Amino acid sequence: xxxxxxxxxxxxxxxxxxxxxxxxxxxxxxxxxxxxxxxxxxxxxxxxxxxxxxxxxxxxxxxxxxxxxxxxxxxxxxxxxxxxxxxxxxxxxxxxxxxxxxxxxxxxxxxxxxxxxxxxxxxxxxxxxxxxxxxxxxxxxxxxxxxxxxxxxxxxxxxxxxxxxxxxxxxxxxxxxxxxxxxxxxxxxxxxxxxxxxxxxxxxxxxxxx
Numbered sequence: 001x002x003x004x005x006x007x008x009x010x011x012x013x014x015x016x017x018x019x020x021x022x023x024x025x026x027x028x029x030x031x032x033x034x035x036x037x038x039x040x041x042x043x044x045x046x047x048x049x050x051x052x053x054x055x056x057x058x059x060x061x062x063x064x065x066x067x068x069x070x071x072x073x074x075x076x077x078x079x080x081x082x083x084x085x086x087x088x089x090x091x092x093x094x095x096x097x098x099x100x101x102x103x104x105x106x107x108x109x110x111x112x113x114x115x116x117x118x119x120x121x122x123x124x125x126x127x128x129x130x131x132x133x134x135x136x137x138x139x140x141x142x143x144x145x146x147x148x149x150x151x152x153x154x155x156x157x158x159x160x161x162x163x164x165x166x167x168x169x170x171x172x173x174x175x176x177x178x179x180x181x182x183x184x185x186x187x188x189x190x191x192x193x194x195x196x197x198x199x200x201x202x203x204x205x206x207x208x209x210x
Contacts, residue, residue: 012074026172035054062167113174119165
């Protein structure tokens, strides 16, 4: 199965309040790097799963480095994780998705950065997930579920949550688009990007949200 890497988009979700630090750093650091530097971003996920990714689950095809040493992306917007965050299940206020933005790049760009990378068959924070570092293995992902809006059930939820991982740091110059929940968040992002050279396109994409 041959896939066009220019058409495989990857999506990193973060709170819009983290953008100033991301811009100042010139990109996104892995959670492991942030912790070593003493940086405390606004957290959107489960703290216990974050610790699992940092200290328990490794990526065998990348020298058994911990998942937390990589910058994570999904292969789709409107991820199960965003649904969980918006429901208030991670400790945030229910309905908070308007503060979450999607930072978009492509697999072609990401694999050309000269950094270690891998992708997972499901949630990279789960113990039974498989990891791959060969584009030929993209056929092992369930693209039907990844691209579907119907992911009810634990099996489908895990498959849709497949991740693309880039080791250590993902440069801001490799971000091509920022998806926002509404025009208010879009305006906040556009204000933050003022003065940036070649900023990514900022778009309002309510269909990427719940």
